[in-house]
Amino acid sequence: xxxxxxxxxxxxxxPVPETSAEIVTFRPPVRPALERALEMARHVxxxxxxxxxxxxxxxxxxxxxxxxxxxxxxPPTKVVADAWDFIADPFYDNGGIDKGAxxxxxxxxxxxxxxxxxxxxxxxxxxxxxxxxxxxxxxLDPIFxxxxxxxxxxxxxLSLAGFRHADxxxxxxxxxxxxxxxxxxxxxxxxxxxxxxxxVAAVIRLSWWEVFYKITLPATVPYIFTGLRIGVGxxxxxIVAAEMLIGGVGIxxxxxxxxxxxxxxxxxxALVYIGIVGFLLDKLIATIGHFVSHGVSAQ
Amino acid sequence: MTTQPxxxxxxxxxxxxxxxxxxxxxxxxxxxxxxxxxxxxxxHSGCGKSTLLNILGGLLKSTSGEVFLExxxxxxxxxxxxxxxxxxxxLPWLTVYGNIAIAVDKVFGSSKSKAERHDWVxxxxxxxxxxxxxxxxxxxxxxxxxxxxxxxxxxxMQPKVLLMDxxxxxxxxxxxxxxxxxxxxxHARLGNTVMMIxxxxxxxxxxxxxxxxxxxxxxxxxxxxxxxxxPRPRRRxxxxxxxxxxxxxxxxxxxxxxxxxVPARAA
Numbered sequence: 001x002x003x004x005x006x007x008x009x010x011x012x013x014x015p016v017p018e019t020s021a022e023i024v025t026f027r028p029p030v031r032p033a034l035e036r037a038l039e040m041a042r043h044v045x046x047x048x049x050x051x052x053x054x055x056x057x058x059x060x061x062x063x064x065x066x067x068x069x070x071x072x073x074x075p076p077t078k079v080v081a082d083a084w085d086f087i088a089d090p091f092y093d094n095g096g097i098d099k100g101a102x103x104x105x106x107x108x109x110x111x112x113x114x115x116x117x118x119x120x121x122x123x124x125x126x127x128x129x130x131x132x133x134x135x136x137x138x139x140l141d142p143i144f145x146x147x148x149x150x151x152x153x154x155x156x157x158l159s160l161a162g163f164r165h166a167d168x169x170x171x172x173x174x175x176x177x178x179x180x181x182x183x184x185x186x187x188x189x190x191x192x193x194x195x196x197x198x199x200v201a202a203v204i205r206l207s208w209w210e211v212f213y214k215i216t217l218p219a220t221v222p223y224i225f226t227g228l229r230i231g232v233g234x235x236x237x238x239i240v241a242a243e244m245l246i247g248g249v250g251i252x253x254x255x256x257x258x259x260x261x262x263x264x265x266x267x268x269x270a271l272v273y274i275g276i277v278g279f280l281l282d283k284l285i286a287t288i289g290h291f292v293s294h295g296v297s298a299q
Numbered sequence: 300m301t302t303q304p305x306x307x308x309x310x311x312x313x314x315x316x317x318x319x320x321x322x323x324x325x326x327x328x329x330x331x332x333x334x335x336x337x338x339x340x341x342x343h344s345g346c347g348k349s350t351l352l353n354i355l356g357g358l359l360k361s362t363s364g365e366v367f368l369e370x371x372x373x374x375x376x377x378x379x380x381x382x383x384x385x386x387x388x389x390l391p392w393l394t395v396y397g398n399i400a401i402a403v404d405k406v407f408g409s410s411k412s413k414a415e416r417h418d419w420v421x422x423x424x425x426x427x428x429x430x431x432x433x434x435x436x437x438x439x440x441x442x443x444x445x446x447x448x449x450x451x452x453x454x455x456m457q458p459k460v461l462l463m464d465x466x467x468x469x470x471x472x473x474x475x476x477x478x479x480x481x482x483x484x485x486h487a488r489l490g491n492t493v494m495m496i497x498x499x500x501x502x503x504x505x506x507x508x509x510x511x512x513x514x515x516x517x518x519x520x521x522x523x524x525x526x527x528x529x530p531r532p533r534r535r536x537x538x539x540x541x542x543x544x545x546x547x548x549x550x551x552x553x554x555x556x557x558x559x560x561v562p563a564r565a566a
Contacts, residue, residue: 196384199358200384200388202357203356204401205376219392
């Protein structure tokens, strides 16, 4: 019970005077369209300009530093010139592993999609179990806490030994990397469901299953999506590293291959692509989460 | 009418145990409430009012004694004792409509058709004047409106007793007065049995048929029961100068602040 003693309201029993003032509706002044357009433009500029300026300065400094003869890394202009084939046509396919950026990235993304989806399903299920059962938590939590600190690539030799094939091993690395934040966040979410919601469920006598899908899941959605966001970021990190070792098509091995053939400019372009894709993956999950945690309802 | 009271607390006691320490919160609580009565529970913070309400609600199990509703022992939560929670406890991912429908669909899922359930949800929303906001989510409406929805959800279960745990505690004074009027109006229309916890002396006297005053814990019990003999409908403006109202108010204040003031914290 909150200790808000409302002693003040006890003494407040004086009669309320009748209101007699005339009620006038307040109309906010309508601003002209030009002024609103200007304000919009100013807002957009304040968001877009700072990153543009910083980016230009970075490119300029980079260009200066790497322009002198004997520089080890190419300046931006040389990167674009060297890697122009790779930038201009992302869809070429010369057979083998000599494919355009689109195919390389799609292959990596496909692996992430499978490994991450598996991790999401298993992770949410385990997270709910750990969150709901004190026994499961005491038993599993120490194991999770230890295993989650193992670096993704450290799993690769073991999974190669187990699966004997490169592809399932890569999927396993993604799975095992991204599952921990999903489990941990889901279980925290389940444990943090307010007692109020449980009381409501008890009063209307929801069954175990109804509590799960009408209360537990929707109440945990924001936590689950925090876990998924961290997980998708980690799995993207892991796949690029894992692909360097397993070879074949994929943006990770593309980088390793470029290094072996001294195509430094291709590496730089690939890094930019990886960054952009990782950023988009994060935004994608965040957007779905925003949509789902707001729209899981009404039925 | 039977001679058996509608709702009866019999020697209800409650102790919480934490390791070696046992704290007795309630002892020997005896109370009879008739059908249609509006009863307020008032007492200082920590005196066990909420514990008593939660025992009646079935959310807590008393360590001794029993609560009987229509002669049957209360031992689990259920829609016949719907609760209006202090902090409204609406599910934020459901709309206003959905928050009531989840209860109505569960409680009347087998006895009413889909259309009847829809009408019943809308009926209860209209009762608390929230029908126009049915598609809003809880975070989109004001605190007073949330509590209206909480009341509608409880009423929609057609409870035998409506339990209210400081229903207006988190609201500002004006909104609180509005809602108190709404509750009085609904009580007059439906004639439900209500048990309400409050800290507010005026609220207790204005709304109740009887004010149950609790002594201070530990081992709190009912100190005194004050019948409020004011005709209904009651209007707060007229009551402000009413002698009987003033007498009741004074009696509650006297109980709370002269005879059972909060014991010194150092003790």
